[in-house]
Amino acid sequence: MTITITAFERSPDGGKxxxxxxxxxxxxxxxxxxxxxxxxxxxxxxxxxHLALHPFGQIPTYEEGxxxxxxxxxxxxxxxxxxPGLLPDDANARARAITWMFAALSTVEPPILDLVxxxxxxxxxxxxxERLPLVQERIRARLDQLSARLGxxxxxxGAFSAGDLxxxxxxxxxxxxGMLNDYPTLAAYVARGEARPAYRRGFDAQRAFNTxxxxxxx
Ligand SMILES: N[C@@H](CCC(=O)N[C@@H](CS)C(=O)NCC(=O)O)C(=O)O
Numbered sequence: 001m002t003i004t005i006t007a008f009e010r011s012p013d014g015g016k017x018x019x020x021x022x023x024x025x026x027x028x029x030x031x032x033x034x035x036x037x038x039x040x041x042x043x044x045x046x047x048x049x050h051l052a053l054h055p056f057g058q059i060p061t062y063e064e065g066x067x068x069x070x071x072x073x074x075x076x077x078x079x080x081x082x083x084p085g086l087l088p089d090d091a092n093a094r095a096r097a098i099t100w101m102f103a104a105l106s107t108v109e110p111p112i113l114d115l116v117x118x119x120x121x122x123x124x125x126x127x128x129x130e131r132l133p134l135v136q137e138r139i140r141a142r143l144d145q146l147s148a149r150l151g152x153x154x155x156x157x158g159a160f161s162a163g164d165l166x167x168x169x170x171x172x173x174x175x176x177x178g179m180l181n182d183y184p185t186l187a188a189y190v191a192r193g194e195a196r197p198a199y200r201r202g203f204d205a206q207r208a209f210n211t212x213x214x215x216x217x218x
Contacts, residue, residue: 002036003028005075006053006061007209009039015210017203018176020072021060023169025202027076027162031083037209072169073105076162086162093158100156100163108146109170111138115177139179147185154192168193 007021046057053061054070062069080086
């Protein structure tokens with residue numbers, strides 16, 4: 001059955017891989033599932049046809065036969081459950097990998113999204129300068145804790161899993177801020193994620209989609 005995901009017709013980041021279709025592409029590449037991509041404009045995202053797929057008028061969505069999903073957590077979880085490669089067989093290890101997916105999305109990602117909001121959306125507000133250090137402090141608290149937990153391990157809990165895919169995807173959104181540079185352990189963890197052939201295929205595909213130019217550097 002054909003899998004179709006949606007992505008920005010033209011991503012605001014110009015193909016840097018920060019739009020959330022990248023994590024879905026990465027998951028599909030990890031499990032070796034082919035997929036098609038339908039570009040959606042900002043206007044079309046808020047129109048009934050897309051709202052029927054995504055009640056909040058966002059990307060990405062995931063369609064497979066009769067099934068339509070939204071929310072990257074649910075989409076990646078679905079892919080990981082359907083196909084081998086992203087979740088361990090052992091029931092407890094599987095539960096822990098799923099826990100890391102939730103941790104990435106509900107504990108680590110929110111302050112990182114706040115940073116984007118305070119810089120890009122609220123940057124002209126009179127209180128933005130005061131708010132910025134508070135948001136940065138909340139991010140640092142999470143990065144300190146995550147870095148301590150990861151320690152010298154390659155991945156968060158044994159073998160690479162959907163938990164790592166989601167955590168690396170979330171941390172990647174910090175790259176433009178330079179904050180990851182203060183956390184060599186996490187920077188190396190993110191680099192390991194990016195070095196995975198499946199990530200590179202997903203990244204290159206979104207870049208080509210957004211720019212028409214595949215990445216050439218290695
Ligand atoms: N929690 C959602 C967030 C989806 C989201 O914020 N998508 C962004 C692109 S990365 C979007 O569609 N932004 C346009 C908008 O909200 O109008 C998920 O993980 O899928």
